[in-house]
Amino acid sequence: MQKEDLDFFRKWFFEYVNRFFSPDPLIKENIELKIEHTGRVCENILLLAKSEKISEKECMLAETIALFHDLGRFEQFTKYKTFRDSESENHALMGIRILNEERILSRLSKEEENIILKAVEYHNLMEIPQYIKTFSKLYFYSKLIRDADKIDILRLASEEYMEEGKHRNPALELYLPDALGYSEPIVSEILGNRMAKIGDMKNRNDVKLLRLSWIFDINFPATFSLLKEYGYLEVIMSCLPETKDTGVLKWHFESYLNSIESGARESGSKH
Ligand SMILES: [Fe+2]
Incomplete structure (x- = not known):
């Protein structure tokens, strides 16, 4: 994976999320929230990756996983007006479908493509599947995205609770x-x-x-x-x-x- 690949992914991500622009304030708020969340998860994953002292190439792979981990959220909210997977669709699998349909990852090696798709798939599971532990690279990136994601969801939750009473986004409280x-x-x-x-x-x-x-x-x-x-x-x-x-x-x-x-x-x- 090269720097140009990461630049291409970032550019594509913003073009993709632009498709979900809506005048509906509820959709607008939640699409913007997920764009911001994605940016923060990218920052978090880099902080964690650097603390693990991995190479620059590996950091770029980690950032790509963070960039795409919630890709399915945009279509999910626009279509179903909820972030609850049980009442709509599994947003991780939606993201994988979109990446495949749009052929975004075909510029990478098969190994890198596989790590990204699987790490996205595992990011919202209750647990990382046991058998993954034998695939050390995939296991490492799956752990990385889960931690980076959790840090930002906790930020969002703590900000939301501090503001409680003033403004409440019902989608975040899962109604x-x-x-x-x-x-x-x-x-x-x-x-x-x-x-x-x-x-x-x-x-x-x-x-x-x-x-x-x-x-x-x-x-x-x-x-x-x-x-x-x-x-x-x-x-x-x-x-x-x-x-x-x-x-x-x-x-x-x-x-x-x-x-x-x-x-x-x-x-x-x-x-
Ligand atoms: Fe997610």
């Missing part, structure tokens, strides 16, 4: 109601250090918890450092309702983050 408390399955997944499941979300508090539960699926130490630096997790935690459950959950999240931090410090001091 769930405001209700008291949390759904039990979400709480129990978190206490078991597992990511909560989208299907278990019943209200807006559950969405906040689900996003916080992503800390159990983070792959790189640099991701934790960035999250700490940006303070997104603290903001989301501070926006949870004041209940007994919240106290327990916050304590659980904080001890998990502390254990990761001290683990990283120890392994750092060994080098």
Whole structure:
């Protein structure tokens, strides 16, 4: 992959998203949101890639994955007015279909094309499929995009919660109601250090918890450092309702983050 390829992809991406310009304010807001999200995920993936000290060529491949990871979102929102895959289509697979139809990746080697398509496909799965671990390159890029994506979704969520009351974008809350408390399955997944499941979300508090539960699926130490630096997790935690459950959950999240931090410090001091 060459610099010209990345330039071509960037140019094509902006031409592609321009097709979705709409006078409808809801569509306009959400298309712009995904353009901005894509840009931030590109920045995040480069920060993570550099912390892993990979080559310039590999950084360009990582950036291409970030550029295309949510390509399906534009058609999805325009067609279905939702980002909920279960009520529309799997946006990762939509993105792959578009890349294939438009023959965008044919200028790359088969190996690079395959890594991009598969990393896009795996970016929104609950887990990366086990068998991928034997394909070390693909596994690495799949982990990279998942972390880079999560960092920005947490930014978006924390900004949204800080503005709560002023302006609310219902598409981001997946159209769930405001209700008291949390759904039990979400709480129990978190206490078991597992990511909560989208299907278990019943209200807006559950969405906040689900996003916080992503800390159990983070792959790189640099991701934790960035999250700490940006303070997104603290903001989301501070926006949870004041209940007994919240106290327990916050304590659980904080001890998990502390254990990761001290683990990283120890392994750092060994080098
Ligand atoms: Fe996505």
